[in-house]
Amino acid sequence: MREAISQGLREALEQDPRVFIMGEDVGAYGGAYAVTKGFLTRYGPKRVRDAPIAESVIVGSGVGAAMGGLHPVVEIMTINFSLLAMDQIVNHAAKIRYMSGGQVQVPLIIRTVTGGGAGLAATHSQSLEGWYASVPGLKVVFPTTPYDALGLLRTCFKEKNPIIYCEHALLYGVRGQVPDDYYDVPIGQAEVKRPGEHVSLIAYGRAVHIALQAAQELASKGVQAEVVDLRSLRPLDTEALVASVKRTHRAVVIEEAWETGGFGAYIAYLLHRQAFDDLDGPVVHLGGADVPMPYARNLERQAIPDAARVVATVRENFGL
């Protein structure tokens, strides 16, 4: 996964002189998660810019540079720190096109690491992508395989909009096939990662891998679960989700983010609105526990949905 993202960035740097990378420790250090390792020596300090720890001006100057004709990639080390740049992301990046009546474009990619599970406790384990996905004017993508990571990134560089490109800290090691020939993955297209007929497990980010694990366990019990990966939170591929539910008549929406106000709750609502007659029972929303993320291993495990919980949820709610 890490290599796929890195490849996407290298391609863009090589193909488009307007692309540059800016963020904390993206250069000399090689990126907090080593995605841009070696970039500084390869592309030089004009293209790969170590910035002060000042999230607002990192994103804000990315917005300005985008308005001025460049295509910046800014890296916010983790989504927790994006809160210090929320003004620039929500009040400015997302609004400038609209408020200028379409005069100004903001082609900006904000790469950020999201999610928990690494023992970093409450300030470093949040999944805030759903917040951003509620903002018109932003796009939010979240790849879960190397194929999607590269394909989505390629599409991001063709966009003229601000995009939040989410990476999960625990998915960098995920392996998978990436074709040599050019391809891309459109933004706003979900994908069925595993077909099944009995229940839809709708997820994004690391929860997709948890759903896949759960589907495997369910299969051993004769239950065929379909795993749908959102890939984009905004725009959301509602059609694909509805289509899946029409096949399976049951759905669990799984995410790491808090259940209260979670993005998954909105998906559940959409399914109730658009596929009510096809449902055998209410859509279940399985999110993270509504607690600040605890540090201790056992407590943290309790707070994030895992495959066993997904299996239990399917069995309890649908009697499968």
Added chain:
Amino acid sequence: MQLKEDLSKTDMVHLYRQMHLVRVFEEKCAEAYMLGKIRGFLHLYIGEEAIAVGVAAALQPQDYVVTHYRDHGHALARGLDPRRVMAELYGRATGLSHGKGGSMHLFDVNKNFMGGYAIVGGQLPIATGLALASQYLDEKRVVVAFFGDGALNEGEFHEAMNLASLWKLPVLFFLENNLYGMGTHIDRTYAGGRDVYKAGDHYRVPARHIDGMDVLAVRQATREALERIRHWEGPFLLEALTYRFRGHSMADPVEYRDKTEEARWHARDPIPTFRKYLTETAHISEEQLEQVDVEVEQEVEEAARFADESPEPGPSALWEDISAT
């Protein structure tokens, strides 16, 4: 004021004209607001005209301007069409942003006017980024970023100053110090004392303070600052001391200011002061200036008429311009 040799009489009359245009335009806005034709917050620039006009006179067309929500003056001084500005304030389809930005968010890319920003301090990181683009593309554009004394205490000001200085970015940080952020006096909000321009010292941003009521002083100081910036020496901070003659917005009855303080500043009104200079020192005739007054008043009337007669945006506009396709 001393006679400025580098300015022709025509240039000087133009400065007067622009200040008067802003003043009359703002008065018209106040009137339209009372009639309910303009809604939302309306922040008038009356009293501060010398700054926008003095700065605009020193800029090149390729330079970028970003500013805060008190932006009509900067927009008109930059040469935005008063009709389209007014139409924007009226929320009409013919407005600069088809009525979707309103008073606080004026944009005109054709004039490199890159926005009014209504989040205090929010424009400063963006200005820094525009300057980064200019440096990166070797365009030699300078970015002028206007902000108020209230923004001094926002983290975004400090983040932007630091980065601009670190990377030697061509930004003119232009502080319009009118002594108040809404109803709170700067002495009660800023710990750095009255030598506010020294806020640049910590980031090694050279700075000066000037009289914001003197259009020629503003123009001259801006020219010098821009000259320095254009030679790639990084950002500059200019602080102009000024005063807003009206409330913070139309909703503000201004109960927090001392009347003698107000009177002292009104006596320094930049427009009559400059007019007096033009007639007495530069020997420009009263008749000529009266002619300008009439033209400006007609222009503003025409802007209001244009706005009034323009259609509202169609319902589909609601969903347009959110994302580029």
